[in-house]
Amino acid sequence: MSIIGFLIPIALFLGGLGVIAFIWCVRSNQYEDLEGAAWRILEDEDEPPGQGPGRGGRGG
Amino acid sequence: MNATLAGRAADPTIELQPTRPDDIQAFVRRQPDGAWALDLMVEGAHCGACISRIERTLRRHPGVQAARLNLSTRRLHVAWQGAREDGAALHAAVEELGYPAVAFDPERLEADGAAGQQDLLRCVGVAGFAAANVMILSIAVWSGHALDMGPGTRGLLHWLSALIALPAVAYAGRPFFTSAWRALRARTTNMDVPISVGVTLACAMSLSETIRHGPYAYFDSAVTLLFFLLIGRYLDSRARGHARAAIERLMLLRAARVTVLEPHGGQTVMAADQVRPGAIILVAPGERIGVDGRIVSGTSSLDNSLVSGESLPAAVEPGDRVYAGTLNLDSALRIETLAVGEATLLSEIGRLMELAEQRRGRYVALADRVSRYYAPVVHFLALLTFLVWTFQVGVIWQIGLLHAVAVLIITCPCALGLAVPAVQVIASGRLLRQGVLLKSPTALERLAAVDTVVFDKTGTLTAGRPELVDRDRVPEAALELAAAMAMSSKHVLARGLVAACPDVAALDGVREIPGRGLVLATPEGEVRLGQRDWALEGLAEVGATPDGPALPEIWLARPGQPPQVFRFEDRLREDALATVRALKDRGFRVELLSGDRPEVTAKVAGQLGIAHWRAGVGPTAKTVHLQALGRDGRHVLMVGDGLNDAPALAAAHVSASPSTAADISQTAADVVFQGQRLGAVLELLAVAQKAERLVRQNMVLSIGYNVLAVPLAMIGLVTPLIAAVTMSSSSLLVVGNALRLARPSR
Numbered sequence: 050m051s052i053i054g055f056l057i058p059i060a061l062f063l064g065g066l067g068v069i070a071f072i073w074c075v076r077s078n079q080y081e082d083l084e085g086a087a088w089r090i091l092e093d094e095d096e097p098p099g100q101g102p103g104r105g106g107r108g109g
Numbered sequence: 110m111n112a113t114l115a116g117r118a119a120d121p122t123i124e125l126q127p128t129r130p131d132d133i134q135a136f137v138r139r140q141p142d143g144a145w146a147l148d149l150m151v152e153g154a155h156c157g158a159c160i161s162r163i164e165r166t167l168r169r170h171p172g173v174q175a176a177r178l179n180l181s182t183r184r185l186h187v188a189w190q191g192a193r194e195d196g197a198a199l200h201a202a203v204e205e206l207g208y209p210a211v212a213f214d215p216e217r218l219e220a221d222g223a224a225g226q227q228d229l230l231r232c233v234g235v236a237g238f239a240a241a242n243v244m245i246l247s248i249a250v251w252s253g254h255a256l257d258m259g260p261g262t263r264g265l266l267h268w269l270s271a272l273i274a275l276p277a278v279a280y281a282g283r284p285f286f287t288s289a290w291r292a293l294r295a296r297t298t299n300m301d302v303p304i305s306v307g308v309t310l311a312c313a314m315s316l317s318e319t320i321r322h323g324p325y326a327y328f329d330s331a332v333t334l335l336f337f338l339l340i341g342r343y344l345d346s347r348a349r350g351h352a353r354a355a356i357e358r359l360m361l362l363r364a365a366r367v368t369v370l371e372p373h374g375g376q377t378v379m380a381a382d383q384v385r386p387g388a389i390i391l392v393a394p395g396e397r398i399g400v401d402g403r404i405v406s407g408t409s410s411l412d413n414s415l416v417s418g419e420s421l422p423a424a425v426e427p428g429d430r431v432y433a434g435t436l437n438l439d440s441a442l443r444i445e446t447l448a449v450g451e452a453t454l455l456s457e458i459g460r461l462m463e464l465a466e467q468r469r470g471r472y473v474a475l476a477d478r479v480s481r482y483y484a485p486v487v488h489f490l491a492l493l494t495f496l497v498w499t500f501q502v503g504v505i506w507q508i509g510l511l512h513a514v515a516v517l518i519i520t521c522p523c524a525l526g527l528a529v530p531a532v533q534v535i536a537s538g539r540l541l542r543q544g545v546l547l548k549s550p551t552a553l554e555r556l557a558a559v560d561t562v563v564f565d566k567t568g569t570l571t572a573g574r575p576e577l578v579d580r581d582r583v584p585e586a587a588l589e590l591a592a593a594m595a596m597s598s599k600h601v602l603a604r605g606l607v608a609a610c611p612d613v614a615a616l617d618g619v620r621e622i623p624g625r626g627l628v629l630a631t632p633e634g635e636v637r638l639g640q641r642d643w644a645l646e647g648l649a650e651v652g653a654t655p656d657g658p659a660l661p662e663i664w665l666a667r668p669g670q671p672p673q674v675f676r677f678e679d680r681l682r683e684d685a686l687a688t689v690r691a692l693k694d695r696g697f698r699v700e701l702l703s704g705d706r707p708e709v710t711a712k713v714a715g716q717l718g719i720a721h722w723r724a725g726v727g728p729t730a731k732t733v734h735l736q737a738l739g740r741d742g743r744h745v746l747m748v749g750d751g752l753n754d755a756p757a758l759a760a761a762h763v764s765a766s767p768s769t770a771a772d773i774s775q776t777a778a779d780v781v782f783q784g785q786r787l788g789a790v791l792e793l794l795a796v797a798q799k800a801e802r803l804v805r806q807n808m809v810l811s812i813g814y815n816v817l818a819v820p821l822a823m824i825g826l827v828t829p830l831i832a833a834v835t836m837s838s839s840s841l842l843v844v845g846n847a848l849r850l851a852r853p854s855r
Contacts, residue, residue, distance in 0.1 A: 082180055
């Protein structure tokens, strides 16, 4: 049974990473424009670097 | 209320105001990194091609660092290095592509809406993480009951669950706790009160069980419950946010400004609500008057349709009173702003609206009405369980409390809390796809009770713009000449002419004579287009007005040719007849209330087969009539678009406006529908009725679940396993039932 002493902390750690990643996504406005992202994938031209939705503050 | 109302109401403009370069400059901001930034609201962008056209065009401008269009909110953010003045050029570039764009201040628009939604989303994420992990641990515990898990291992798993669940509940439960606390402080209750009580008690009891090494802990129920409810709440707020963003956009696109003439010469442009009484303002032809006032100089005619519903332009001269919201047609006017006090039409309308809104503010959402009965019953049953177990059966009080809390957990209104939002989210999503925006959260419930539909005429049943009558009988050459001249004018009738013959090129040398018409000098002589008496002045041959009802008309006089008349009519919307007929077929009483003249109103009522109509009704009379209908026990849907409709919209049981409406009407209406189709009203009522049916079914389902589960809990048979299974299955059942609304109606 001592295996759960390792497994549970590992599971919680990995899950915690997931939550942190999710909160980061929300913070950096990744969920701001769900419609636009679906169309952008069809664009051939690459965006200049550093133009993610996080930039440009709240206007995006 | 009054301050914001005055600000909003003073700029009701249907047409897009041409945006001046100096207006754009005011919205250019400096970013921390030294670049300039501008935010624009862009209309008409719908797909990926629009994104790349706009963004690429902007990026080609020298100095532009970033250009990003958000397709969900239609907001465009541009940042550039260089001069502040480049903002105007960038704005012009977007407009040249064919997308009307208006600058806005993001700080002002980003009210609580977006921040609240992000917070909700974070709560969903945290609750989801906790629910998944606690559930894994719980399944281990449940299997342990069947097999032979030692109390030590079980205790460890319970402690781990507590470690995950308690912080998660404290974090993700905030939306419910604050709302419940607010309700309790206002001495009412809502759905969040039983939710908060149930979740808090479940956690507290589970913690004490864990400390006492007891067999049962309900951490999984508490967090799963929160997770489900948060999903419902997030979807709900997202759907509402969509509608709100669309309405904000429509209003911004219509924001108008007033040109004030300074006493010492020069002029300033300012928002209508900043104009002081006594100031002289200048209103160019084609502009809407932003204030109530008196004409100092100039003669012109005014389109009063927004204010009075009157469809014919009225002539005005110095000394006449004019009202905010009317459209100046012919020539520039100087207007003295009168006291913005209690006497103005605008504040009168504002007062009426406020009264009506107070009355309607008392409407309580169905879920909250149910919970008023639900919460006391549930809490009484829990108390009863505790008393009976402790004093009748004679177990120790901790066991009695355990069973009582099990009752609270099992009755925690998971299904009930999802029953309404799930249906509402799907219904508003379905309506949104058809251009119908639900502004008020209780609009659907109120729509379902509607049995009477009252329409305004101008701009609602009719398209609200004059169209040329008998186009086939007008000689093509005369029409082309007239349309080419009319290109230089902003008069409504001139626009009607251009609309009838849009492909001509504008003629040079056309002069506009204020209050009269247009003149073009040609080698053969003067060509006149305008008022009959003026255009036909001195002509040997005087044309006769064709028989039939009096319609707005303009005359074209050419040297050496007979005069030609153009007559105009405000046509019905294309599907007006079909809509009214369908409404009557479905058993609705249809009425027509108009501020226009009786003969015009009678004609429209006759064409549409509306038996109940009244003409010449002002804002107060409309409100009174609607209140009378309400006293008769009728639930009225009011559909209107003008300033004069705003109080009536607020007074009706529920109200709708076309998106072309004056923005004060859109503020007052519960529902805004886009596009030219009036059939949106039918769809709205159909979806509302179907939604109401599903909500009731869902209520029955969740109450049926409680009737089954509560006795089990009271006799102490509900273990955490049973609680988890029954709660999840009833929630899924309710959501599945709601999803039936997403299917197109048969």
